Amino acid sequence: MNTKTAKLELITKKWLTFDSELASDYPDGINKVYQGEIDGMLLKGVFSKAEMLEVKQKLENEKDELETVRYGTTLGCVLMAAGSDLERYFLSADSFRSKLNKLFNTSFEARVEGILNKMSGGRKVEVARENDERLYTPATVRFVYPNRGGMTAHKNNDFLDKPYYNHLNKIAKMLNALSYFIVIEKAEVGGDLLLYDLSENQSMTFTKDLDLESYSKTYITPDVGDMIVFHGGNIVHQITDVKGDTTRITIGGFLAMSKDEQKFLYWS
Numbered sequence: 001m002n003t004k005t006a007k008l009e010l011i012t013k014k015w016l017t018f019d020s021e022l023a024s025d026y027p028d029g030i031n032k033v034y035q036g037e038i039d040g041m042l043l044k045g046v047f048s049k050a051e052m053l054e055v056k057q058k059l060e061n062e063k064d065e066l067e068t069v070r071y072g073t074t075l076g077c078v079l080m081a082a083g084s085d086l087e088r089y090f091l092s093a094d095s096f097r098s099k100l101n102k103l104f105n106t107s108f109e110a111r112v113e114g115i116l117n118k119m120s121g122g123r124k125v126e127v128a129r130e131n132d133e134r135l136y137t138p139a140t141v142r143f144v145y146p147n148r149g150g151m152t153a154h155k156n157n158d159f160l161d162k163p164y165y166n167h168l169n170k171i172a173k174m175l176n177a178l179s180y181f182i183v184i185e186k187a188e189v190g191g192d193l194l195l196y197d198l199s200e201n202q203s204m205t206f207t208k209d210l211d212l213e214s215y216s217k218t219y220i221t222p223d224v225g226d227m228i229v230f231h232g233g234n235i236v237h238q239i240t241d242v243k244g245d246t247t248r249i250t251i252g253g254f255l256a257m258s259k260d261e262q263k264f265l266y267w268s
Contacts, residue, residue: 014038015040015218015220016038016042017041018041018043020043020044020115023043023115024118024119026118028121029041029229030116030120030121030229031257034176034178034231036231039218039231039235040195040220040231041119041228041229042222042227042228043115043226043228043229044223046111046115046225046226046227047111047182047225048225049224051104051225052183052185052224052225053224054105059103059141059184059249062075062099065099066143070148070149071144071150071151073142074141074142075096075099075140075143076099076140077089077092077093077096078268079136079165080164084164089164090135090136097137097138108138108251109127112125112138112266116255120264123258123261123264124262124264125255125263125265125266126264126265126266127267128172128265128266130167137253138253138267139266140251140253140268141249142181143247143249144187144191144239144247144248144249144250145247146241146242146244146246146247148242150190150239150240150241151238153194153196154236154237154238155237156232157176157177160175168265171259172257173261174233175233176234177254177255177256178230178231178233178254179229179232179252179253179254180229180230180252180253180254180255180266181250181251181252182225182251183222183223183225183250184224185224185247185248185249186221186223186224186246186248187243187244187246188243189242189243189244190240190241190242190244190248191240191242191248192220193219193237193239194220195235195236195237196216196217196236196237197218198215198235210236212236232254253268254266
């Protein structure tokens with residue numbers, strides 16, 4: 001199968017998988033996800049396995065900084081978890097950005113932006129700011145522990161009316177925004193990204209009463225160092241239960257186009 005045919009087949013299946021070195025072959029890839037032409041992309045090898053192993057080892061020294069959540073713990077304050085306490089969030093964001101420089105031997109932000117810029121349709125990719133002053137956190141590390149049920153099904157559009165999104169709603173096109181994450185450590189079994197195809201019902205508000213088992217499913221299983229970019233705002237998704245002895249560790253956040261369509265802004 002030639003390269004052009006392979007690309008067409010993957011686009012038809014609404015999911016692209018390719019080596020990160022080929023990111024420039026998809027110059028408008030982010031916008032294609034944003035517009036719903038494809039559901040998402042899996043970029044292989046954004047970080048090497050050796051780089052991620054070193055990050056994982058350094059994270060062992062951060063246990064006192066972890067915040068407990070239902071599925072495990074997080075490192076770095078999540079905007080949603082901060083709620084109305086935005087002062088706490090922005091203080092944590094400053095601290096976490098400094099911590100990233102210690103966890104990674106290369107600049108995490110530079111690596112992520114370098115990859116995304118190749119697929120941004122010429123738009124600049126940068127960390128979101130509040131009033132051109134305070135920077136949001138670029139990412140959060142999430143530890144999903146075994147036998148906790150994984151991350152429950154949800155879609156990000158259903159949270160857009162929360163007060164903590166007020167400023168982002170002013171500066172970015174938050175409806176149908178994207179999610180991104182990179183795998184630091186994968187689970188022995190499970191820990192997959194599970195997408196539900198609700199088809200024409202995709203835009204409705206997700207409730208726990210919805211019978212997800214009646215819809216078709218897609219399982220995405222990235223490897224260590226791989227990056228996922230997908231339509232997390234509009235697609236009901238979850239992380240399946242982790243099995244075995246290994247904790248699933250990822251780092252990532254969210255991505256949205258600015259209101260003036262000149263940039264892509266990311267945060268967590």
